[in-house]
Amino acid sequence: MTAAPMIDVRGVVYDYPTARALHGVSFTVEAGAVLAMVGPNGAGKTTLLRCMAALDNPTEGEITVAGLDTRNDPRGVHAAIGYLPDFFGLYEELSVRQALTYAARSRGMSPADTPVAVDEAAARVQLTDRLEMRAGELSRGLKQRLAIAQTIVHRPRVLLLDEPAAGLDPEARRSLSDLILRLAGEGMTIVVSSHILAELEDYSTRMLMIRDGAVAGGGVVAAGSGARDGLRVSATFTDPPDDLAERLAAIGVTLERHDGEEVLLLAPDGEDDAALLARLVGAGLKVRAFQPARRTLEDAYLAEVTR
Amino acid sequence: MNPEFQRNLWLEASPRRIAWAGVVLLLIYGAAVALTRNNPYGALPALGGVGAVVFVACAMLWGARASGNSILTEIADRTWDFQRLSALQPWAMTWGKLLGGSSLAWMCALTGLLMMIIAGAASRVEGLATTAVFMLALAVLLQAISLGAALIGVRKARAEGRTARASGVLGGLIIGAILLSWVAGSAGFQRGMGTEGFGALFSAGGLVDWGGRLWPAAGFRAVALSLFAAWAVVGAWRLMRLELQMQNAPVVWPAFLIFLAIFAGGFMLRTQGLAAGLAVGSLVVALSAYAAAFAEPADRVRIRQFVQFAAKGDLARAAPLIPAPLAPLLIATLLVLAAFATSTGSLMAPELGQAGALIAFLLRDLGVIALCRMGERPQRGDFSAVVALGLLYGVGGAVGWAVGRETGGAMFAPLGHAPLISLVSGLVQAAAVWALAARRLGLNAPPSAPASVPAT
Numbered sequence: 077m078t079a080a081p082m083i084d085v086r087g088v089v090y091d092y093p094t095a096r097a098l099h100g101v102s103f104t105v106e107a108g109a110v111l112a113m114v115g116p117n118g119a120g121k122t123t124l125l126r127c128m129a130a131l132d133n134p135t136e137g138e139i140t141v142a143g144l145d146t147r148n149d150p151r152g153v154h155a156a157i158g159y160l161p162d163f164f165g166l167y168e169e170l171s172v173r174q175a176l177t178y179a180a181r182s183r184g185m186s187p188a189d190t191p192v193a194v195d196e197a198a199a200r201v202q203l204t205d206r207l208e209m210r211a212g213e214l215s216r217g218l219k220q221r222l223a224i225a226q227t228i229v230h231r232p233r234v235l236l237l238d239e240p241a242a243g244l245d246p247e248a249r250r251s252l253s254d255l256i257l258r259l260a261g262e263g264m265t266i267v268v269s270s271h272i273l274a275e276l277e278d279y280s281t282r283m284l285m286i287r288d289g290a291v292a293g294g295g296v297v298a299a300g301s302g303a304r305d306g307l308r309v310s311a312t313f314t315d316p317p318d319d320l321a322e323r324l325a326a327i328g329v330t331l332e333r334h335d336g337e338e339v340l341l342l343a344p345d346g347e348d349d350a351a352l353l354a355r356l357v358g359a360g361l362k363v364r365a366f367q368p369a370r371r372t373l374e375d376a377y378l379a380e381v382t383r
Numbered sequence: 384m385n386p387e388f389q390r391n392l393w394l395e396a397s398p399r400r401i402a403w404a405g406v407v408l409l410l411i412y413g414a415a416v417a418l419t420r421n422n423p424y425g426a427l428p429a430l431g432g433v434g435a436v437v438f439v440a441c442a443m444l445w446g447a448r449a450s451g452n453s454i455l456t457e458i459a460d461r462t463w464d465f466q467r468l469s470a471l472q473p474w475a476m477t478w479g480k481l482l483g484g485s486s487l488a489w490m491c492a493l494t495g496l497l498m499m500i501i502a503g504a505a506s507r508v509e510g511l512a513t514t515a516v517f518m519l520a521l522a523v524l525l526q527a528i529s530l531g532a533a534l535i536g537v538r539k540a541r542a543e544g545r546t547a548r549a550s551g552v553l554g555g556l557i558i559g560a561i562l563l564s565w566v567a568g569s570a571g572f573q574r575g576m577g578t579e580g581f582g583a584l585f586s587a588g589g590l591v592d593w594g595g596r597l598w599p600a601a602g603f604r605a606v607a608l609s610l611f612a613a614w615a616v617v618g619a620w621r622l623m624r625l626e627l628q629m630q631n632a633p634v635v636w637p638a639f640l641i642f643l644a645i646f647a648g649g650f651m652l653r654t655q656g657l658a659a660g661l662a663v664g665s666l667v668v669a670l671s672a673y674a675a676a677f678a679e680p681a682d683r684v685r686i687r688q689f690v691q692f693a694a695k696g697d698l699a700r701a702a703p704l705i706p707a708p709l710a711p712l713l714i715a716t717l718l719v720l721a722a723f724a725t726s727t728g729s730l731m732a733p734e735l736g737q738a739g740a741l742i743a744f745l746l747r748d749l750g751v752i753a754l755c756r757m758g759e760r761p762q763r764g765d766f767s768a769v770v771a772l773g774l775l776y777g778v779g780g781a782v783g784w785a786v787g788r789e790t791g792g793a794m795f796a797p798l799g800h801a802p803l804i805s806l807v808s809g810l811v812q813a814a815a816v817w818a819l820a821a822r823r824l825g826l827n828a829p830p831s832a833p834a835s836v837p838a839t
Binding site: 129133155161174178 | 471472
């Protein structure tokens with residue numbers, strides 16, 4: 077039996093008074109995945125995230141997050157998720173401790189559990205030594221960390237981040253990546269929206285492309301350095317046959333990209349690269365170059381664009 | 384403790400701010416004592432008067448502003464979505480903001496009330512408790528109206544694609560003030576209308592004629608304001624529910640309208656009879672329809688969804704989307720019909736014609752408001768609607784009067800001289816305006832069509 081997805085989006089349409097922003101978007105996200113939601117500016121990513129966060133109701137369609145319907149149980153969804161909007165604000169006059177205490181308590185955490193949760197969240201984002209500072213005194217990067225700490229202090233099962241690295245310097249981006257990897261390692265399901273592929277590269281395991289308010293390509297696909305869907309190999313063949321894709325399929329290998337003589341191949345997970353090379357040669361293919369390759373998010377993006 | 388209340392206490396009533404407020408209050412009360420040191424009655428009467436002023440300034444002005452700002456500053460500081468994502472119940476959020484946002488204002492105001500009560504008790508002032516209840520109720524009413532107006536402003540701004548402004552709060556306060564003025568200036572107080580009503584409200588004396596009997600004015604005033612304050616808090620709570628993505632069943636709003644009709648009609652009952660009471664009730668409810676039409680977000684997607692669900696018979700999904708002016712329109716219609724049936728024993732022309740004309744013009748006006756507000760640029764819709772209604776009643780009425788005196792005027796207003804002409808004219812205008820409004824709303828478009836089609 078297949079486990080229910082952590083996020084299930086079915087036929088979501090969203091209308092603004094003057095335009096349709098989402099056109100029947102459907103996809104699912106498994107528990108524990110880190111989904112990179114990519115697409116150009118104005119594609120509908122933020123609208124979709126707001127619907128998933130139960131901040132806006134879709135015109136049509138349904139969304140369930142952690143088994144809760146966003147329309148019927150918005151407060152339940154709010155308690156189950158953490159959401160960081162692209163333009164977030166902080167209570168600048170509150171101390172970091174007060175801000176985190178309010179975030180925990182307003183998200184349903186008991187007074188007894190709150191102090192521990194506050195210390196834990198501050199430690200996760202490395203703000204322990206600044207707990208008594210006013211939020212307004214923090215730098216841009218530290219404010220970003222506090223905002224993320226506020227979204228995770230109640231230990232949500234799902235984290236939705238909208239352009240989280242916007243405006244951060246390289247060091248802050250690196251520490252954000254590390255944090256997301258740590259949270260993913262703890263089993264949190266994370267959706268990160270961005271139009272900059274490089275910043276998603278380090279931690280994404282899945283990718284969803286949104287374009288013009290609709291899912292582009294083949295829906296949620298494996299992507300990024302965290303993807304574990306098989307062995308990728310970059311190869312070059314001399315005189316590649318016309319039926320290359322069929323011959324590869326016959327030996328259990330998928331042709332992901334074909335660019336002249338150079339191809340990107342995907343073998344099943346657990347495949348040994350030496351064994352794969354032997355099978356290619358055995359299939360009569362003249363292998364000139366053979367190099368195991370990591371599938372970057374850009375590879376996945378381009379594969380979906382050209383699909 | 385309610386986390387929202389606690390957060391507001393951290394921000395509004397920090398020890399430093401409390402200390403500064405204490406210093407300012409000491410200076411004010413100290414100045415009052417110093418100025419009246421030669422008064423043969425002592426400083427207490429002056430302190431009582433200053434206390435009353437402090438209460439009005441802090442609880443009613445500062446407190447009302449702080450309550451509205453408890454929402455508007457969240458919008459300005461981009462923290463409102465963070466609040467909307469909380470797991471707090473709408474009621475906790477409402478009272479947390481209402482009391483927390485104005486916590487320092489309340490602390491200062493209560494010192495003033497205390498001074499006033501001590502001075503009043505020393506002078507053996509009659510009805511001191513009633514006056515205190517009245518002042519507290521008025522403060523809560525103004526603060527709740529301010530909070531509700533801010534919430535309405537936020538909803539309108541979101542639908543219209545603009546930033547929420549304090550003008551929404553100000554507009555709400557003015558509407559609340561007019562309502563209070565009307566209550567105080569109604570026939571039951573025998574003081575006339577408009578600003579005179581404010582004087583009557585503060586200096587109520589004698590008896591009030593309501594519900595077929597006479598009541599002591601001070602007590603009536605305190606009870607009535609307490610009830611309106613309770614309704615204002617309930618209204619803010621219902622609006623907060625909507626902001627927190629919860630759905631409201633169409634129960635509380637019609638209940639308030641019925642309360643309003645009973646309250647307004649009650650002033651007529653003993654001297655003018657039931658028919659007059661029903662007529663006044665219908666008038667107040669009809670005015671509420673205008674207020675509701677302007678307070679509703681200019682969201683044609685929501686209206687289209689309502690029409691589509693209603694057409695499919697899906698009442699469970701249609702009910703929370705019912706446009707707010709619909710309830711007062713229906714209730715006002717029923718009250719007008721009841722008023723005329725009560726006065727004549729049967730609904731015969733011309734009374735029926737006049738009743739119908741009143742409703743037809745209300746229907747037309749709601750259509751004009753919808754037409755103006757649901758366009759491509761809803762930001763300008765409110766002003767356009769006010770101008771359009773002004774032109775129809777002002778210029779249209781003048782032209783009609785110039786052409787055919789009462790008969791001509793009756794084509795542009797529901798006049799009693801030619802009720803059938805008013806009825807027919809009102810219905811024709813209402814049909815024309817609603818046909819245009821339906822086209823603008825895209826009500827005839829297929830359910831799958833984008834909201835932007837048709838755009839004109």
